[in-house]
Amino acid sequence: MLTSNRLFLPLKLCLVALLLPGLAGAAEFTPGPVIKGFGAVADVKQTHPLKGDEHFKVVFNATQQGEGDKVNRKFDSLARFLNMQARAGVKPEQVELALVVHGKASFDLLTNAAYRKKFQRDNPNAPLIAELFKHKVRIILCGQAAAAHGIEAKDLLPGVEVALSAMTAHALLQQQGYTLNPG
Incomplete structure (x- = not known):
């Protein structure tokens, strides 16, 4: 049996969307200013704006390989x-x-030569990864996934770190104060 809250939730969400102009309409997503050409975002009118003195330490997790010749959506995050x-x-x-990269996403860390050998095209993630490295982003490959997929250190883009495992990398990053982005 549906409770009244569950029954009216879709109606409430519609009302919220109508009452908050700008949230319901289509927004323009553009890249930059830090990573130009990647990471398109929309400008948002915040009800609780950031002060500018915040400090973020965040770890992202990627397991799925990017689709075709597109940049891996998790990397773009x-x-x-x-x-x-x-x-x-x-x-x-x-x-x-x-x-932290593991699973089939591991292939998205290959050099263009290694990627071409496996997929007959350049790695579409290489330019984004180079930009992320310019901004001191750490990219850590699960050593267990690398072993399972036959990926050797020489096949990896310069700067990619290899950890014992993704589990180990996440545990160590948490001890260093990183929070996990749930998306």
């Missing part, structure tokens, strides 16, 4: 995070990000 915070007044130096 880090560019989005940097761009959003900058637009909200938080300096890039106040944002520390890490990306």
Whole structure:
């Protein structure tokens, strides 16, 4: 049996969307200002704006490989995070990000040569990863996934770290004060 709260939830959400102009309409998503060409975000009128003195330490997790010749959406999330915070007044130096990669997403860390050998095209993630490294983003590959997929250190883009496992990387990053982005 549906409770009255569950029954009226869709109606309540519609009312909220109508009462908050700008949230219900289509917004323009654009990249930058930190990572140009990646991480498109919309400008948002905040009801609780950031002060600009916040410090973020966030780790993202990627397990799924990017689709075709597109950038891995999880990798692009880090560019989005940097761009959003900058637009909200938080300096890039106040944002520390890490990306733990395992599963089939491991292939998205290959050099163009290794990626071409496996997929007959350049790695579409290489330019984004190079930009993320310019902003001190740590990218950590699960050593267990690398072993399972036959990925050797020589096949990885420069700067990619290899951990014992994704589980180990997440545990160590948590001890260093990183929070896990749930998305």
